[in-house]
Amino acid sequence: MAAKIIDGVAVAAKVRAGYRARVEGLKARGVVPGLAVVMVGENPASQVYVGNKVKACREVGLHSEVHSFPADTPQEEVLQAIQALNADPAIHGIIVQLPLPPHYNMRRLLEAIDLSKDVDGFHLYNVGGLVIGETVFPPCTPYGVQVLLEHAGIPIEGQNVVVVGASNIVGKPMALMLLAKEATVAICHVKTRELAQFTILADILVVAAGRPKLITAPMVKRGAVVIDVGINRLPDGRLVGDVDFDAVKEKASWITPVPGGVGPMTVTMLLGNTIAAAERQLE
């Protein structure tokens, strides 16, 4: 029997409807949650992502501003902009859009963000919180995956989870978040030998490796839940994930499509973290 599809567009719309009510609650108390995006250089993919973030803010009633700098801007100038946003009461969340041009010190910029406004959760302090199971701002993409699993009613405790991909933005925080929910977690990556020997054990397989068709049907246990975080543009222009969707859907119990699976959740969770930051300021 074919897998049930986890519809990220539908779940994102539901979550955003809940956010609208919280934004109204904040507005009634005189607060409009505000997100600032710091962008350096002209990465075309980043421009699309940032455009999506601004649009999503508008739809849910958040204030947003984009601070764009040419790629040759001195790092000190960008740091000063972050410090000004730290002090700005209209801004509750700040993100530095990645990747940065190579001559910037990414860690210095991320560590400049005020902890209470670090809505990407990339500051080392917040990374540490995640490690010890005391998350303040869960990183948006793995947070989105967790919410998709919850909405589908998929239990996590005691399940075998295999995460393929060990990035700081997706794979590592995903593994830590599911470990905190008491799953048994393995992290695989591009250097893993015999990848299939790990993936075949997964009750929940999360793939964020950036390689089209990395995961084929023989690598998946029958009845597994398969979450595809990959976004790859094929030479013919099609957008595909890391999973051979057509074959794997015949074996899995649940599967996320690309596009329309995890993608719509990432921006949604960024809104959620920004609203949470604004609410915490009122506590």
Ligand code: GUN
């Ligand atoms: N670039 C790709 N994904 C992300 C993300 O989640 N946050 C930021 N700031 N940049 C990204």
